[in-house]
Amino acid sequence: MKKLIILLLIGILITGCSEVKKEENKVYSFTYNDKNFILGEEFSTSKYGKEVRYAEVPSCAGQGVDKTYTYDHYEITTTPDGDKDKIYTIYLTDDSVKTTEGIKIGDSLENLTKTYGNDYEKRDNAYTYTLDNTHLEFIVVGDTISSIEYYIDIE
Amino acid sequence: MNIIILIFSIILIASFGLSNLIYILISALTTYLAAINHKNKHKKLIFIGTIILNVSILVFFKVVTFNNFFNLVNNKNILIPLGISYYTFQVLAYLIDVYRGKIKPEKNLLNYLLFVFYFPYLIIGPINRYNDLSKTLYKKKKLKKDNLFNGLIRISWGLFKKYVIASRIALIVTTITSNLNYQGAYVLLALLLYSFQLYADFSGGIDIVIGFSKMIGIELAENFDSPYLSRNLKEFWRRWHISLSSWFRDYLYIPLGGNHCSKIRAKINIIITFIISGLWHGINYFFWGLFHGIIVAFQGKPNDKYKTLKIILNFVIVSLLWIFFIYPDTLTSFKMLGSIFTNLNYLNLFNNILKLGLDLVNIIVLIITLIILIIVDIKHEKIKTYLYNKSDEVKLIFLGSMILLILLFGVYGLGFNVQDFIYSKF
Amino acid sequence: MKKYFKILIIIIVFILCFIFLNKLVSPKYQTNLIEGHMIKEYYKEEKNHEVIFIGDCEVYANFSPLIMYKNYGITSYVRGTSQQLIWQSYGILKETLKYEIPKVVVLNVNALRYNEPVSEAYNHLTLDKMKWSQEKIEMINNSMLEEESIFDYIFPIVRYHSRFSSLTSEDFKNLFTDNNVTYNGYLMNKNIKPVTNLPTKKILGSYTFKDNVISYLDKIRQLCENNHIKLVLIKAPSVYPYWYSEYNDQVIEYANTYNLDYYNLLEKAQEIGIDYNHDTYDGGLHLNLYGAEKLSTYFGDILKNNYNLTDYRLDNHISNIYNQKLSVYNKNKGDE
Numbered sequence: 028m029k030k031l032i033i034l035l036l037i038g039i040l041i042t043g044c045s046e047v048k049k050e051e052n053k054v055y056s057f058t059y060n061d062k063n064f065i066l067g068e069e070f071s072t073s074k075y076g077k078e079v080r081y082a083e084v085p086s087c088a089g090q091g092v093d094k095t096y097t098y099d100h101y102e103i104t105t106t107p108d109g110d111k112d113k114i115y116t117i118y119l120t121d122d123s124v125k126t127t128e129g130i131k132i133g134d135s136l137e138n139l140t141k142t143y144g145n146d147y148e149k150r151d152n153a154y155t156y157t158l159d160n161t162h163l164e165f166i167v168v169g170d171t172i173s174s175i176e177y178y179i180d181i182e
Numbered sequence: 183m184n185i186i187i188l189i190f191s192i193i194l195i196a197s198f199g200l201s202n203l204i205y206i207l208i209s210a211l212t213t214y215l216a217a218i219n220h221k222n223k224h225k226k227l228i229f230i231g232t233i234i235l236n237v238s239i240l241v242f243f244k245v246v247t248f249n250n251f252f253n254l255v256n257n258k259n260i261l262i263p264l265g266i267s268y269y270t271f272q273v274l275a276y277l278i279d280v281y282r283g284k285i286k287p288e289k290n291l292l293n294y295l296l297f298v299f300y301f302p303y304l305i306i307g308p309i310n311r312y313n314d315l316s317k318t319l320y321k322k323k324k325l326k327k328d329n330l331f332n333g334l335i336r337i338s339w340g341l342f343k344k345y346v347i348a349s350r351i352a353l354i355v356t357t358i359t360s361n362l363n364y365q366g367a368y369v370l371l372a373l374l375l376y377s378f379q380l381y382a383d384f385s386g387g388i389d390i391v392i393g394f395s396k397m398i399g400i401e402l403a404e405n406f407d408s409p410y411l412s413r414n415l416k417e418f419w420r421r422w423h424i425s426l427s428s429w430f431r432d433y434l435y436i437p438l439g440g441n442h443c444s445k446i447r448a449k450i451n452i453i454i455t456f457i458i459s460g461l462w463h464g465i466n467y468f469f470w471g472l473f474h475g476i477i478v479a480f481q482g483k484p485n486d487k488y489k490t491l492k493i494i495l496n497f498v499i500v501s502l503l504w505i506f507f508i509y510p511d512t513l514t515s516f517k518m519l520g521s522i523f524t525n526l527n528y529l530n531l532f533n534n535i536l537k538l539g540l541d542l543v544n545i546i547v548l549i550i551t552l553i554i555l556i557i558v559d560i561k562h563e564k565i566k567t568y569l570y571n572k573s574d575e576v577k578l579i580f581l582g583s584m585i586l587l588i589l590l591f592g593v594y595g596l597g598f599n600v601q602d603f604i605y606s607k608f
Numbered sequence: 609m610k611k612y613f614k615i616l617i618i619i620i621v622f623i624l625c626f627i628f629l630n631k632l633v634s635p636k637y638q639t640n641l642i643e644g645h646m647i648k649e650y651y652k653e654e655k656n657h658e659v660i661f662i663g664d665c666e667v668y669a670n671f672s673p674l675i676m677y678k679n680y681g682i683t684s685y686v687r688g689t690s691q692q693l694i695w696q697s698y699g700i701l702k703e704t705l706k707y708e709i710p711k712v713v714v715l716n717v718n719a720l721r722y723n724e725p726v727s728e729a730y731n732h733l734t735l736d737k738m739k740w741s742q743e744k745i746e747m748i749n750n751s752m753l754e755e756e757s758i759f760d761y762i763f764p765i766v767r768y769h770s771r772f773s774s775l776t777s778e779d780f781k782n783l784f785t786d787n788n789v790t791y792n793g794y795l796m797n798k799n800i801k802p803v804t805n806l807p808t809k810k811i812l813g814s815y816t817f818k819d820n821v822i823s824y825l826d827k828i829r830q831l832c833e834n835n836h837i838k839l840v841l842i843k844a845p846s847v848y849p850y851w852y853s854e855y856n857d858q859v860i861e862y863a864n865t866y867n868l869d870y871y872n873l874l875e876k877a878q879e880i881g882i883d884y885n886h887d888t889y890d891g892g893l894h895l896n897l898y899g900a901e902k903l904s905t906y907f908g909d910i911l912k913n914n915y916n917l918t919d920y921r922l923d924n925h926i927s928n929i930y931n932q933k934l935s936v937y938n939k940n941k942g943d944e
Contacts, residue, residue: 082805084848085890087643087665087690087730095807102808120808153813166813174811543773575614582622590629590769596728596755597770 055161055177057117058127059101066161066179070105070114072096078103100124106181117177126163126175134172139165183323184296187398191301198264205263209236210298213273217280217287229281233274240270244465265304267462271429273298276312278433285313293320302394306387308405308425318401326399331577332570333397338584339558340389341592347551348383349593351375353539359508362518366525369518373501376508378552381410384423408559410500413484413492415477418500426462430455449479469515470506547591626765632775633768634736636782641733642789643668643690647700648737649788650687655708656926658917659684661793662701663716664692666844669894671714673792674937675901676908677930681919686793691730694719694824699747701828703738705835712838712915715828717859717870718851723818725751735761791937796897798941803884803892806848815854829866838915841870845877845903847884847892871910873903880906897941 056065062075072078078096084104085092094112096103101119105112122132128142139154140147143163147154155164166174196203216232219225243262276297279285288294297319303310358364358372388405395402409422419427435455441448453475460471477499484492502519509515536542558565569580637644646668659682661667668688676682687700701713725731731751738744748761760767771779789795817825832839841863843851851874863870873880880902884892887899895903911917920926 080805082807083891084807085893095805097805097808104807118808118810151814151816164813166811176810541773547773574611575618578615578618582618582625586622586625586629589626589765590633590772592769595757595766595769596760597767 054159055156055163056127057101057119057177059098059124064103064114064117064177066114066117066177068114069111070096070103071112075103115179115181119175130165130172130175132172132175136167136170136172139167139172183398184320185292187301188292188296188299191296191299191304194301195264195299195304199261202264205239205266206269206298206304209239209266209270209273210295212236213277213298214288214291214294217277218289220280220287225281229277232277236270236274240266244461268304268307268309269298271309271426272303275309275429275433279312288312288316296320300400302391303402306384306391307423308388308391308403309429310402310425314403315400318399321399323399325397327574328570329399330397331574331581333393333395334581335569335577335584336393336396337390338393338581338588340386340393341588342584343382343386343389343555345588345592345594347548347555348379348386350540350544350548350551350591351379351382353544353593353598355379355508357539362514365518365521366527367522367531368527369505370522371531372508373504374498376504377410377497377501378555380504380507381406382555408562410497411493411560412496413486413489414481414496415474415499416481417484418496419474419478426459430459434458452479466512467506469512470503473503551591630763630765631783632779633771634764635768635771636778636785637733637737638782638785638787638789639778643795644733644736645789646737646793646795647687647689647734648739648786649790649793650685650704650707651739653685653792654929656920656929657683657685657708658711659714659911659915660701660704660710660712661686661688661714661716662692662697662704663688663714663844664719665690665894666718666846667714667716668790668793668795669797670844670846670900670903671907672794672796672897672900672904674794674930674934675904676911677920678934679905680908680912680917681921682908682911682917683920683926683930684792686790688716688793689734691726692719692734693722693726693751694821694828695750696734696747698824698828698831699743699750700738701831703741703743705831706741709835710837711917712840712911713828713832714840714842717841717843717855718846718849720817720821720825720859721849721855723820725753728753728756731756732761732767736764791933794900796900796937796940797889797894798897799889800886800896800898801889801891802886803847803888806850806892809850812852815852815858817855817858825862829868839868840915841868842907843870843872843874845873845880845882845899846894847874849893869914871907873907876906 054066056063058064064075075096076098078098080095080097082095082097083092084095091107093107093115094105096105097120100121100123101117103114104116104118106115107113119126119132125131130139130142136154143156147156149155152166152168153164154167155162157163160180162178162180164174164176164178165172192203195206212232212235216228219228222228243266247262276285280287288297293316297310297312297315300310300315300319355372355376358368364372385406392402392404403425405424407421407424409418412418412421435451438451438454439447440451443451453472456475456478457468457471460467460469460474463470502522505515505519506512509518535545540548569577572580635641635644643665659673659676661671661673661684665688668686668690671684671686673682673684673686676684687704689696689700692700697715697719704710731748731753735744735748735751738747745758748758752758757766829839831837841859843856843859851872856872859870862868877884882895882899882902887895887902889896912919920930
């Protein structure tokens with residue numbers, strides 16, 4: 028009997044605090060106009076719009092096919108995950124688009140480190156910032172950014 | 183042979199970092215000296231001082247490596263010393279027993295160091311009592327064939343529990359707990375499964391420790407006694423992690439007064455003991471300890487009325503309270519626990535059961551191995567006697583089969599991603 | 609005595625069971641992921657090859673030794689594997705030289721862009737069916753990613769035991785089969801998928817071939833020198849992944865420095881007669897049968913004219929072997 032009361036009390040106590048918000052991990056994402064591209068999310072042209080150019084890149088062996096959807100200012104590459112295609116990389120193709128934090132192709136290295144900080148991994152000309160399993164890679168030639176790419180780790 | 187075990191233990195501890203060796207040496211030496219001087223005229227000072235020193239070190243590391251509530255230290259690679267939770271309690275028990283007059287102090291330093299440094303228990307317990315362990319720890323070691331075989335059998339069962347059962351269950355449980363959008367029925371499923379995962383993992387590790395010790399002729403005390411067959415939580419704590427709960431009973435609860443005081447005070451003693459036990463597991467297990475304490479405080483001796491119902495109810499309560507073990511912080515734990523009572527998405531769970539990390543064949547294997555676990559647990563004494571009395575040939579066949587089963591059905595290494603090897607990104 | 613005998617029998621039985629389970633869970637590479645079978649098909653061949661090709665899928669999909677024999681009498685073998693990395697090419701070449709010393713070794717330079725191990729799955733496709741040797745152990749150690757262990761390779765059950773829940777009839781039927789999937793190392797594909805669009809050419813952080821790569825290129829070159837073998841560098845006419853001009857320049861420089869011949873067949877696609885609307889099975893990454901035969905005819909001509917190769921169509925013994933191979937080849941070619 029006592030046990031039952033205790034159980035009920037605990038139950039009521041917890042029920043009261045049962046409002047749970049959706050968990051948000053900090054990851055890199057790219058926004059263009061009203062479209063928000065999140066690495067690892069499922070991709071479809073109905074959601075993100077019809078591409079200007081489409082290409083398929085099969086793997087060397089095995090049955091996976093990567094797909095690239097080229098739009099006016101950026102290119103999305105998807106990779107298969109089960110029966111879905113998930114966003115694998117986002118490649119900015121010109122300087123008319125900015126990252127969410129405001130950096131675009133042509134900006135200076137100084138601007139880059141001011142915006143994103145110094146916690147990057149540098150390999151040759153590539154400066155890579157990492158959040159969770161997403162990466163934002165800037166290729167800097169001389170003092171200017173010549174390439175910007177988002178990519179996610181593949182399982 | 184004993185020297186070899188000691189040297190091997192020292193090397194093993196040092197391989198995890200020299201600081202580990204230093205900390206355990208401090209605890210060993212301070213308690214060794216304090217015990218030898220237990221008839222000294224300053225004995226009270228020595229006794230209390232040594233206890234405070236060792237407890238402080240333990241508490242320091244528990245707090246400093248807990249990075250949720252207190253961001254005191256920048257957590258730059260401060261690792262908790264290997265086995266500190268186990269050896270600290272083991273040496274304190276020894277010291278208190280000496281000062282209580284229960285045992286004579288160990289004068290031989292090497293013998294005492296062997297007692298403290300004996301590496302198998304540092305990983306996962308059990309916490310040993312000096313007068314139990316010393317019976318076989320110091321005996322001249324002769325490798326007996328029966329001990330070798332029986333120890334190996336015990337080890338193989340431990341490995342089976344760990345890698346075939348616990349690791350397989352973990353695939354589902356982590357899928358659910360790593361995504362806070364899995365609520366309600368998912369959380370309940372995770373908790374019920376986690377009960378088995380934790381038991382299989384923990385008791386499996388203990389089996390390996392006990393089995394290995396048996397191989398070299400050392401008898402360690404059992405740490406589990408079919409805990410999920412307990413009729414209430416009070417009984418549960420006499421069957422789960424026995425070496426720890428008995429430590430708390432003898433060295434905290436009884437000194438606090440135990441139940442030799444007013445009813446209210448007795449209940450408070452229980453609750454305090456359980457709170458500290460919770461904190462021993464980690465700072466964010468405070469509520470786990472508190473809830474166990476409150477429930478146990480109000481429970482009486484178990485009896486066999488409605489036995490099956492009681493066993494099931496107790497299992498459910500224990501499962502629900504594991505919530506603090508599967509989510510990273512207390513707030514999340516409470517929220518997810520609450521969702522069980524408000525989000526009744528059982529149909530949703532049923533439809534998605536094959537998408538939680540295990541395919542159908544693996545789910546069947548999981549169910550079969552759980553049934554085996556339960557049966558072996560209920561009948562473990564009979565099975566042990568039966569197996570240990572069989573011929574060497576039969577034992578060898580059993581061992582060989584276990585090895586093959588673990589290699590084939592164990593969840594280890596690569597290949598357990600949701601995507602199969604064939605479809606993985608090249 | 610009787611007891612020890614019993615114990616011995618028990619141990620032997622378990623070892624046999626263990627071996628059987630290893631075999632059972634290993635991928636058979638006979639109907640699925642057949643690329644994994646290619647490396648082992650060389651061993652049972654008669655070792656009469658004057659030309660050995662090494663490299664990645666750009667060699668095994670694009671060069672047909674039987675066509676080179678048919679048109680020029682050249683005896684050759686393609687020891688290519690999927691995503692073959694440069695140190696793997698070195699190990700495979702070294703192993704090959706234990707069996708025979710060819711006159712020419714043709715190396716596809718695409719893999720020079722990969723300085724580090726790339727993929728655990730491709731490592732297995734290249735290495736699983738290779739015979740155990742010092743070279744194989746070296747290759748495994750150089751290819752393993754962080755999460756891999758050498759036991760994954762020594763005991764297949766360690767890597768593949770998770771397949772127990774997805775074994776198919778192929779796994780049981782093909783436990784003891786060992787059928788060739790290639791023709792002297794050429795993997796035939798008759799599908800047609802024209803080149804349409806390709807992904808945007810991306811800017812790289814660096815275009816320089818790294819130390820590890822150059823060191824193995826040097827080792828391959830030296831191995832050929834020591835054995836009086838002519839090393840020939842080629843870039844197969846695959847349009848993707850992009851063969852950057854910076855890469856091409858470095859290969860030209862290397863070839864000039866060491867007096868090696870380098871043929872960029874990508875630049876010669878028109879001369880070869882490749883029709884990218886018809887001659888590729890995956891949109892330009894690899895040639896199909898039609899493209900491969902054109903390329904083999906073109907390249908075979910280069911080989912014949914420059915490397916003093918024998919015309920083995922005049923040799924009774926060899927022509928018997930190759931004609932038998934060709935009849936199977938032609939039969940499968942004609943199949944629709």
